Amino acid sequence: MESPQLFTSVVLYIILLFVISVHEWAHAWTANKCGDPTARLLGRMTWNPIAHISMVGTVLIPLIGIFGPALGLGLPFAIIGWGKPVPVNPNNYRNYVRDDVLVSLAGPLSNVVITIVALIIVKILTFMPGELVMMIIREILFPLAQLSFFLAFFNLIPFPPLDGSHILRPLLGYKGRMILDKISAYGLIILIVFINTPIFDIIIRGVNNLFFFMAKIII
Numbered sequence: 001m002e003s004p005q006l007f008t009s010v011v012l013y014i015i016l017l018f019v020i021s022v023h024e025w026a027h028a029w030t031a032n033k034c035g036d037p038t039a040r041l042l043g044r045m046t047w048n049p050i051a052h053i054s055m056v057g058t059v060l061i062p063l064i065g066i067f068g069p070a071l072g073l074g075l076p077f078a079i080i081g082w083g084k085p086v087p088v089n090p091n092n093y094r095n096y097v098r099d100d101v102l103v104s105l106a107g108p109l110s111n112v113v114i115t116i117v118a119l120i121i122v123k124i125l126t127f128m129p130g131e132l133v134m135m136i137i138r139e140i141l142f143p144l145a146q147l148s149f150f151l152a153f154f155n156l157i158p159f160p161p162l163d164g165s166h167i168l169r170p171l172l173g174y175k176g177r178m179i180l181d182k183i184s185a186y187g188l189i190i191l192i193v194f195i196n197t198p199i200f201d202i203i204i205r206g207v208n209n210l211f212f213f214m215a216k217i218i219i
Helices: 003-033 055-071 096-125 131-155 163-171 174-184 187-194 198-218
Strands: none
Touching: 003 055, 003 096, 003 131, 096 131, 096 163, 096 198, 131 198, 163 174, 174 187
8 A cells, every 4th residue: 555545544544533433422412411421421421532432333344444445455335334322321311302312413413513613624724825734634624524524414314223213213103113113123234235225326426515515615
C-alpha cells in the first residue's frame, strides 16, 4: 500500500471511530437526560471510542472495508460498520414513547451536527490559502462531513436494528409492532441483503445529492 493511500485509509478509519463514538454518546447522554442512567453508569456517556467498540462492527469489518481493497482483500458483499449498542432501560424513562423516540433520534442528529460544524470549519478555512489547509479540508473535514451525513440518514432507515425502527414503532398498530419485533430477530441479515440491492444504491445517491446541496449552501 502506497503511503498516500495508507494515510487516507488511516484517516478515514479514525473519522469513522469518531463519528460512531459521538453517535453512541448522544444516545447515552439523551437517555440519561430522559431519566435512564444505565449507559452513564456503564461508562458509555463518553467520546472515548474504546467504550463503544464492537470487535466485529467497529474493528474487523471497517478495517477490511477501508484497507482491504489495497491489500487485495475484501468481503463478497457490502456492509457498513457499527458501534456497540448503548444499553438502555426504558422502564426508567419519564415518558416511554416520547423518550424512546428522543433517544433514537439523538444519534442521527449528532451526525448532522458534526456535518454542519465540519462544513462551517471548511468555510472558515477557505479564507486561509495554503497546501496544508487544502489537505485538511480534502482529507479530513470533507470526508468527516460526508460520512457523518450519510450515517445520519442510514440510521434513520425504519428497519431494526437501526434507530429509525424505534421512531417508526409508535406509529404502528399492535400487529405492526409484533411484525417489527419478529423481523428484528433477523434484522442484521435482512439489512445486509438490503444494502446490497439497487434500492440502497438509489438511497445513497439521493443522500449524497442532498449532502452536496447542503455543502454548497454552507460553503
